[in-house]
Amino acid sequence: MMGTGHVRHGNELYMYYWGTGRLHDSIFLRPELAETKIMEGPHGLGVVRQRLDGFMSVTVDTQGGSITTPPLVFEGSKLFVNQNCGAAGTLFVEIQDLNGNPFAGYSLADCEEITGNDVDWQVRWRGSSEINRLEGLPVRLHFRMRRSELYAFQFR
Numbered sequence: 001m002m003g004t005g006h007v008r009h010g011n012e013l014y015m016y017y018w019g020t021g022r023l024h025d026s027i028f029l030r031p032e033l034a035e036t037k038i039m040e041g042p043h044g045l046g047v048v049r050q051r052l053d054g055f056m057s058v059t060v061d062t063q064g065g066s067i068t069t070p071p072l073v074f075e076g077s078k079l080f081v082n083q084n085c086g087a088a089g090t091l092f093v094e095i096q097d098l099n100g101n102p103f104a105g106y107s108l109a110d111c112e113e114i115t116g117n118d119v120d121w122q123v124r125w126r127g128s129s130e131i132n133r134l135e136g137l138p139v140r141l142h143f144r145m146r147r148s149e150l151y152a153f154q155f156r
Contacts, residue, residue, distance in 0.1 A: 008052070011119040015048045052119045053082050057149040064146040071098055071140055076155035077132035079141075084117040089147035091115075093123050095131065096140045103134060108144055119151075131155075 003016040058067050083091055091114040095106035102108070110125040122129050143150055 011052045013050045013052060015050070017046050017048065019044055019046055051082075051084075051151070053152040054119075055151075057084075057151045058143070058145070059149045060145040060147065062147045064144070066142060066144045067150070068096070068100075068142045069140050071138045073136060073138055074155040075135060077135065078129045078156055079123040079131055079153060080156060081114065081121050081123060081153045082119045082151040083114060083121060083148060084151070085115045085145075085148040086117065089115065090145070091148045091150065092144045094142040094144070095134060096142050098138055098140065100140070100142075102142075103139070106131070106134070108142070 001018045003018070007014045007016075079093065079095075081091070081093070085091055092108045092111040093114070094102045094108045094111065096102050102110075105128075106125050112124040112126070114121055114123065141153065
């Protein structure tokens with residue numbers, strides 16, 4: 001049985017639960033356990049630890065791949081990604097117009113390589129993270145990835 005809510009600590013979410021050998025209506029999980037009475041005593045409190053905004057991801061293997069968002073309009077001056085590229089993965093971000101053409105200065109070639117494992121990585125293109133000149137314009141984000149997971153992105 002899950003406890004209500006969750007606790008955020010740093011970049012992780014903690015969710016607490018109570019476990020026994022019985023189902024919610026007090027019936028034993030498996031009928032043969034009722035006869036042995038093994039499941040009457042064992043019970044306990046547990047915790048599930050999960051990465052922040054890590055409920056699902058776009059995952060790409062060593063062959064690589066890409067994903068492009070539908071058109072969106074954003075507010076903010078910087079782009080942050082929640083990603084896990086591990087020790088050998090990479091991720092690059094391109095900001096495109098509605099025709100799929102990169103805006104000047106925001107192409108894949110301009111993007112600094114994103115590596116490691118971070119829930120709040122600030123994306124940079126040629127040393128700058130500023131994207132405020134594109135604020136309010138319809139754009140698409142194009143992510144090229146290899147051996148990595150993309151959980152979320154956020155404009156701030």
